[in-house]
Amino acid sequence: MSQDKPDLRNLSEPVRFKRALTLLLMTLLLPGSAQIVAGSKRAGRWAWRVIAGIFAILVFVIVLSLVWRAGAINLMVSPKTLRFLQIALIVLAIGWAALFVDAYRLGRPLTLERRHRLTASILDGVLVFLVVGALIWGSTIVSSQRDFVASVFGNGKKSEADKGRYNVLLLGGDSGADRIGTRPDSITLASVDANTGRTVLIGLPRNMAKVPFPDGTPMAKQFPDGFKWADCAENCLLNGVYTFADGHKQLFPSDPNPGVTATKQAVEAITGLKVSYHVLIDLAGFRDLLNAVGGITLDVGKRVPIGGIGSPIKGYIETGKNQHLDGYHALWFARSRAGATDYERMTRQKCVMTAMLNQLSPQKVLTKFQGIAKASKKVVNTDIPSGELGTFTDLALDAKKLPVSSFSAVPPLIRTSNPDFELIRSKVAEAIGKSEALDKATDDGDGKSANTPSSTPVKKPSTSADPGKTSSTPSKPGNDVDDVASICKA
Incomplete structure (x- = not known):
């Protein structure tokens, strides 16, 4: 002083x-x-x-x-x-x-x-x-x-957008003590416009048979006529590709994750799109992730059993609008197979994805970050490099403002036991073309809203017995949906 x-x-x-x-x-x-x-x-x-x-x-x-x-x-x-x-x-x-x-x-x-x-x-x-x-x-x-x-996230190789799109393969499955998602229970390709974030979800049923592989790949050499029962003698369906490749690592020398590689290649051959990255989600741990963010709110149009298929039904997720589901109930909503087809379940899974996209605000992620980070480390495995986090977070924020469209390769259009892969590829291209047309119309300044284009009418989803009600769990979901949110309302 x-x-x-x-x-x-x-x-x-x-x-x-x-x-x-x-x-x-x-x-x-x-x-x-x-x-x-x-x-x-x-x-x-x-x-x-x-x-x-x-x-x-x-x-x-x-x-x-x-x-x-x-x-x-x-x-x-x-x-x-x-x-x-x-x-x-x-x-x-x-x-x-x-x-x-x-x-x-x-x-x-x-x-x-x-x-x-x-x-x-x-x-x-x-x-x-x-x-x-x-x-x-x-x-x-x-x-x-x-x-x-x-x-x-690692320091993996950056994948450039292919024809202006990032195609991210979303795989969901149960993990064992030392593995994650050995047999994918859910297979969805999210095709994201690299400029606008507008997204098309392409649903592929796990029971799709005779899946092809790109020429020159190890699986194409092993199965030149597709992944068929006569050749593989195991689970010769799309979700069995992961298991087969993981059990035959000699076909993928120096590849640390042959199951993912083979599944990505199969999806590329099925859809005609180049897969940029994958995200592998442990569905059991997914419950903890949903709990960390406080759950999600959904409209439930049909009672969904909790349990069943090899275990007793323990209860139901009841119908109603704005049903708040914690991680346990949201996971059963996405996974339940009792009294439902795989295709109906695929629809519910898209509803969960859309709800998370729309309801996870940056503020919620920030305030609950520690819980999210702790759960995500056990839930997610991905080859998206850490340097691309900004790109995809930016696209996700843009995607929140836009409707998510989808195409599902399911009956009645596609027979999963004997798929017409040319038809699938043409329908995938058509769905993406319609999605991109919305942004083009807006960029051209024709005065049309990207959310409600007059040139592309929204198809009405299949409904339950009540023709006046749109169900979040239709028994026969449509192959083509211009706004996934429209099929997720009670």
Whole structure:
């Protein structure tokens, strides 16, 4: 303290008490200001430089997010950035705590009455606890995100959009003690427009037979006439491709995940689309993920059994609008097979996917991130590189504003026991063409809304016995749906 500082003993005790409290509050609102006013101006200026630097970084990130949202997200989820932020938050917590302690010292607590000194001490302790606790909590969130990105996403090869689209294969299945999704229970290809995020879900039934493989691949050499019972003598259906390839690793030398590779190749041959990436989801762990985000809300048009097919029915998910389902019930809604066809179940799965897309806001993900990260590490396996997180998060935010269309390769159009793969490929191309036409019409400035184009009428989905009600679980879902949400209403 320099010699020109006023002697606080000349001030009345109430004034000294107010001064002590003011210094603490100044440190809360503008760290370093108490030192500028009553202490080391050098320390205060350093604190202000740090604040200015933080403010400049925030402005930079905000501006970047406005001009290049994907780039801003990629920057913020980079493991290097997250490590720097984690350390910075801890250092900031220590520095801010030191400023509070110094502000308490500058308040000259020994010159205060006992009760006032006790009040100032308690306030200082509470402020240190709140501010430091918040920053340390923030550092644990950042640490969880860094661990999540490192565990789930890798440094794999970036796949460029094919003909302006990212085609992501979504596989869902049960995991064993040391594997995930050995026999996919759910197979969906999400074809996403690389510019607009508009998405087409292509549903492929797990019981599709005689599936082909691209020329030159190991599976094509093994099964030149398709994956048929006469040749494989196991589960010779689409969901058995994963199992076969995983059990014949010698066909895929140096490939760490032959099951995924073979399944991706089969889907490419079936749909005529190049698969960019895959996401493999453990359906049992999916329950924990849904619980972490607080569940989803769905319209249920038909009672869905819980259990059955080899186990007793334990109950039902009852019909009704705006049914809030926790992870357990949402998983059974997506998986239940009792009293339903595989094709009906595929429809329910699309409803769950659409609900998650529409209901998982960035705010919810942020506030529940630790639970999501913890669950996702056990749920998701993907070859999407961490450097592409920004791209797909950006597309997902755009996709929330647009209807999701779909094509399902199921009866009556497609016979799964003897599929017409040329017809499937033409229908997939048609569904994607219709989806892209919506954006083209909007870009051409013809005044039509992308959500309600007059040139593309929405097909009405198949319904239950009541012709006046649209069911979320139709017994014969349509092959073509322009808005998946239309079949997910009770």
